[in-house]
Structure formats: C-alpha cells, structure tokens
Amino acid sequence: MVEVGRRDACRALTAVAGALALTLLGTAAAHGGPPATPDRTGARAAAAHWTGTWEAAASGTAAPLPGASIRNVVRTSVGGTAVRVRVSNRLGTLPLVLGAATLARQRANAPKSPQALSGTMRTLTFGGRKKITVPAGRDVVSDPLTLNVPAATNLLVTLHTPGDSGPATYHRDALQTNFLALDGNRATETSGAAYKATTTSWYYVTGVDVLRPxxxxxxxxxxxxxxxxxxxxxxxxxxxxxxxxxxxxxxxxxxxxxxxxxxxxxxxxxxxxxxxxxxxxxxxxxxxxxxxxxxxxxxxxxxxxxxxxxxxxxxxxxxxxxxxxxxxxxxxxxxxxxxxxxxxxxxxxxxxxxxxxxxxxxxxxxxxxxxxxxxxxxxxxxxxxxxxxxxxxxxxxxxxxxxxxxxxxxxxxxxxxxx
Missing domain, CATH: 3.40.50.1110 (SGNH hydrolase)
Incomplete structure (x- = not known):
C-alpha cells in the first residue's frame, strides 16, 4: 500500500449547528448565532438519548480525491443501538458531492484492515437521499441508522467522492491507518480488496453519535x-x-x-x-x-x-x-x-x-x-x-x-x- 500525500490550507472555522436528516450546519457562530446540539430524533429519543462517541476536529484541507472511495477508521468510546455520522465541508471552498456513504463495523481482530464485519454494512442516507451535495462551509448529519454499535469498536465510515469538490476538509494527524480505493465507488464493498492505498488522515468525517438508554x-x-x-x-x-x-x-x-x-x-x-x-x-x-x-x-x-x-x-x-x-x-x-x-x-x-x-x-x-x-x-x-x-x-x-x-x-x- 502507498500513503497519499497531504497539504494544509487552514482558514477560519464556522460553527456547527447539529440536526438530523439533511440539516445543513455551519455558519451560526460566525454570524453571532448559537449552534444547536443534535440530541433528538423524534419519538424514539423519548426513551433513549443521543451521545457523542467519537470526534475528529477539522484541522485544515487536503487535495481532493476525485473518483475515490475513502474508508475512514474511527473508534467508539461508548456503544449504542443506533448511529449517525457527521460529514464536514466546513473548510471547503466548493460544494462537496458525495456519491455514496456507508458505515460498517471493522472485521474483528483486524484493526489495520479495510474489511468490514460480515452483516454490518449499512448505507448512510441524508434526508432519505443516498447522494448529497454539502455546500462549502457546512456540515451535515446523517439520518439515524439502526445498528448495534459496541463500545471500544472500530467503525468504517466510507465516503465516495465522484468528482473534484475542491479542498477536502480533513483531520491531518489521525494516528490511524485509513484506506483508499482510487478507482470508483467501492463504498458498499465488504472485502476491502479494492482499498490498495492508505492515508493517515481522516477525510470529511468529523463525528459519530450513538443512541443509548x-x-x-x-x-x-x-x-x-x-x-x-x-x-x-x-x-x-x-x-x-x-x-x-x-x-x-x-x-x-x-x-x-x-x-x-x-x-x-x-x-x-x-x-x-x-x-x-x-x-x-x-x-x-x-x-x-x-x-x-x-x-x-x-x-x-x-x-x-x-x-x-x-x-x-x-x-x-x-x-x-x-x-x-x-x-x-x-x-x-x-x-x-x-x-x-x-x-x-x-x-x-x-x-x-x-x-x-x-x-x-x-x-x-x-x-x-x-x-x-x-x-x-x-x-x-x-x-x-x-x-x-x-x-x-x-x-x-x-x-x-x-x-x-x-x-x-x-x-x-x-x-x-x-x-
């Protein structure tokens, strides 16, 4: 495997305002408005509670990866019965087009593998849509996804970027091997065989929440x-x-x-x-x-x-x-x-x-x-x-x-x- 190079182009952060579905997040604090905390999902949340289980703060931008599928490896701190993912274009300068997004648990006993645990691959949607465009300076939070997510477990959050969306919001120093398939939409593939390149940065994904009792x-x-x-x-x-x-x-x-x-x-x-x-x-x-x-x-x-x-x-x-x-x-x-x-x-x-x-x-x-x-x-x-x-x-x-x-x-x- 080869490691993909990176470049920084830091600029001011806008604030994130959390919400579900295709709620756009981002500029409230920059304009003096308070960001909202995403903590409700309707009737189901009445008996359970959303909790942040993982975060990576956006630290800058890197060169885009047009046509690639990016498999980010993130580790939960606590577990839950449902999950949602925060995707960021907060530091981008062009709309971010996502052709596909998935979430799965990483295969057990393989912490440095792009392979998903059988039976856990799920498609992420945003306002019911599998393909979305995230405006520059904004974040989105996915729809809730039912999946048993244990604590201290690696998740695979895979995003396909079909075209050049400009500077990619990322967390540069992940201290985690992440995986790249440079030849198209491989987001739903469980084996991970197409992920032949690696990066030590997290691309676009900046948060994961779980639903807990x-x-x-x-x-x-x-x-x-x-x-x-x-x-x-x-x-x-x-x-x-x-x-x-x-x-x-x-x-x-x-x-x-x-x-x-x-x-x-x-x-x-x-x-x-x-x-x-x-x-x-x-x-x-x-x-x-x-x-x-x-x-x-x-x-x-x-x-x-x-x-x-x-x-x-x-x-x-x-x-x-x-x-x-x-x-x-x-x-x-x-x-x-x-x-x-x-x-x-x-x-x-x-x-x-x-x-x-x-x-x-x-x-x-x-x-x-x-x-x-x-x-x-x-x-x-x-x-x-x-x-x-x-x-x-x-x-x-x-x-x-x-x-x-x-x-x-x-x-x-x-x-x-x-x-």
Missing amino acids: QAPGSVVALGDSLTDGSGSTPSANRRWPDRLAERLRALPADRRQGVLNAGVAGNRLLLEGRGPSALARLDADVLSRTGVRTLIVMEGVNDIKSAPNQTDPAALGAAYREIVRRAHARGIRVVGATITPFGGHGSHTAARERVRRSVNQLIRAGGLFDAVADFDAVVRDPSRPDRMRAAYDPGDHLHFNDAGMRALADSVDLTDLSR
Whole structure:
C-alpha cells in the first residue's frame, strides 16, 4: 500500500449547528448565532438519548480525491443501538458531492484492515437521499441508522467522492491507518480488496453519535498535539482521551460518558496555528457536539513556545475565562489542565519556562476553572521540573509516549466529570 500525500490550507472555522436528516450546519457562530446540539430524533429519543462517541476536529484541507472511495477508521468510546455520522465541508471552498456513504463495523481482530464485519454494512442516507451535495462551509448529519454499535469498536465510515469538490476538509494527524480505493465507488464493498492505498488522515468525517438508554452525556478534550496523540503508537488508540474513555467504561452504566477528542496538532489558544485557534473553533468542536457535559481544556503550550510567542500569562488566563464563560452558558462544566513541561525541546528557553510556570500558577490558584487536572505535576521530572520524566518521553521532549498518555488520563479525577 502507498500513503497519499497531504497539504494544509487552514482558514477560519464556522460553527456547527447539529440536526438530523439533511440539516445543513455551519455558519451560526460566525454570524453571532448559537449552534444547536443534535440530541433528538423524534419519538424514539423519548426513551433513549443521543451521545457523542467519537470526534475528529477539522484541522485544515487536503487535495481532493476525485473518483475515490475513502474508508475512514474511527473508534467508539461508548456503544449504542443506533448511529449517525457527521460529514464536514466546513473548510471547503466548493460544494462537496458525495456519491455514496456507508458505515460498517471493522472485521474483528483486524484493526489495520479495510474489511468490514460480515452483516454490518449499512448505507448512510441524508434526508432519505443516498447522494448529497454539502455546500462549502457546512456540515451535515446523517439520518439515524439502526445498528448495534459496541463500545471500544472500530467503525468504517466510507465516503465516495465522484468528482473534484475542491479542498477536502480533513483531520491531518489521525494516528490511524485509513484506506483508499482510487478507482470508483467501492463504498458498499465488504472485502476491502479494492482499498490498495492508505492515508493517515481522516477525510470529511468529523463525528459519530450513538443512541443509548442512559444519558450520562459526553466529555470533550480540547487541545493540541498532546491531545491529538502525537508520540503515541499509531493505529493503537493510546492517546490520553482513549485511556480516559477506557476508565469511564469501567464505571456503572449511568456514569459511562462518551469521550470526544477535539485535539488538533499545532493548535493554539489565541492565534491560528494549524487550524483555527481554540477560541475560534470552540462552537464547532465543543459546544455543538452531542450531549456534552464536561470540557477538559489542555491548551497553551504552542502559544508559549511558537512564534509569535505569548509572553503575558494574563492573556492566556483571559482566553481560559472566555472558554469557561461560553461553556457555562451551555451548562457545560470545565476542567483546566496545567501546561506540561517541554525542557530539552528546541523551542524551550528560560523565559518561556517562566511563562509556563506562571500560567500553571494561575490555573492551580483556582477561580479559572471548575476543577483542575494537574498534568504538569504528574509528568514532570522531580529533579528537573522543566522536563518530563524520561519514561514518558518519546524522544522529542514535548509529546508523550504511550506510558505518558496513560499517566495523564489516569490522573483525571472522574468525579470532576459528572458533578
């Protein structure tokens, strides 16, 4: 198999407004209107509840793949009896034409295979239609699809793009092998034999919801590459939000929250980095997601270390306050994570270390967030607190290996997520 190349062309996010069928989503927050949360499907929802089980925040655009079928592999955090999928053309500049869309469970014991589990292939529809056109700057949510979707299961979301729809909205750093069939509509094929190319990005698909009998809601992790998973083992689901989901699944059923990963590698709080800033994408990637009860914010290291560098801790504090204000307006609890050390990385300086520690002091002092996850205290080297412990370092002195990701997730107080 060959990996397909990618290119970024980031521009400002519009907000997502959730709904069912062929409801178009997208520009409300950009124009000051509130995005809606998709949480009802008529009579059936009266006895059950929609919950977000997976997310990938749009991080930029890539070259289109005309004539291809794109088989995205996504992993559920919680399960349900029905499913719906969010497809995004939010960063596109032309209408996105989808010739077909399907969903299936990935074949058991084959986490790196494009093969679907026999009997699980389903056609996705949008307002009853199999073929749709998504305007530039918008998202759509599929019709509900009856399918038993277990927790901690890989799903195959396959989209066929028959023509050139312009820049493709994608999540660049999926840390997941996804599959491409470059020779036409292969969306309904179970064997996966036609998927001879691979990519490590997710194309167009940005969310999956499931229908559940309980309503504990979901947790969103808003962050940068440390949340996106850089440094962890690819195609193994060992990012810290993955481990957090594992911990939550061990709780009683009425406390098993879904976990949505809104990490974007290179993201910043205040300025556009890779993708819009955390403030600019808050509506689209957090507030409009399904059933959100709690937000964990792990942002700020790129503001400190990357040019133009933020040298004023108060500016980051003000950004945190704005996130909390907007989340509280939606009834969402916010947990703030301290900024982890990056001593030894090429961008580290004594001045930037002072800013990092000052910001962490603001976070720990209270008054900013509803609760604090002190990630810095968990991973720093006691003998050199400007650096992480060697056991957690994949070698770049900034990101975390699997052990470091696990340490972060295991330090989160689960009672802070459901108060």
